Amino acid sequence: AQKVTQAQTEISVVEKEDVTLDCVYETRDTTYYLFWYKQPPSGELVFLIRRNSFDEQNEISGRYSWNFQKSTSSFNFTITASQVVDSAVYFCALSGPYNQGGKLIFGQGTELSVKP
């Protein structure tokens, strides 16, 4: 069965601190996809990144970076020099091959609070 675990329910940091959000997944598929979404207080989930299981290269986008390690089944998300606008709930998600209908399995979410 597929499963995504975000063990950190809530994280609170002070502005300009770096913060890492953990994501651990379980799947028996050899082809799978990992996602991160951000949900600000407005409620809408905003797509941040998509990774396929064959691409273990880390990715950096501005202050955001992602560390994908198949050996530990983890896909962690780091925000460098956090800002108040980063305050949101962040979800990690997993989907299988296309024949599973593109279903996303979500983690429980991590609520990040960045204080000024």
Add this chain to the structure above:
Amino acid sequence: DVKVTQSSRYLVKRTGEKVFLECVQDMDHENMFWYRQDPGLGLRLIYFSYDVKMKEKGDIPEGYSVSREKKERFSLILESASTNQTSMYLCASSLSLAGGPLDTQYFGPGTRLTVL
């Protein structure tokens, strides 16, 4: 930009009422999804549709039905609302289920439903 809209941000209904939640996307996406979001549980898939008039059950379809008469519109129906259906409901759409970048799901702002 992908635009997914939902008919209401907040909705209050009484037990036993029939409830319709509407979702519209403007990007000619093939696939549409309904999730519910509850604290500590993340998002869970209720139903999805990969074509007009086609539907597939997700992980928690009990107590819900859906309708997709037009490509851009996907409705979630609570035939007889109950208090345990109080939740945030999120709609999403994606262009493809093929397992490539086109299968990324884009979300609407959500409808917070309260059943009294």
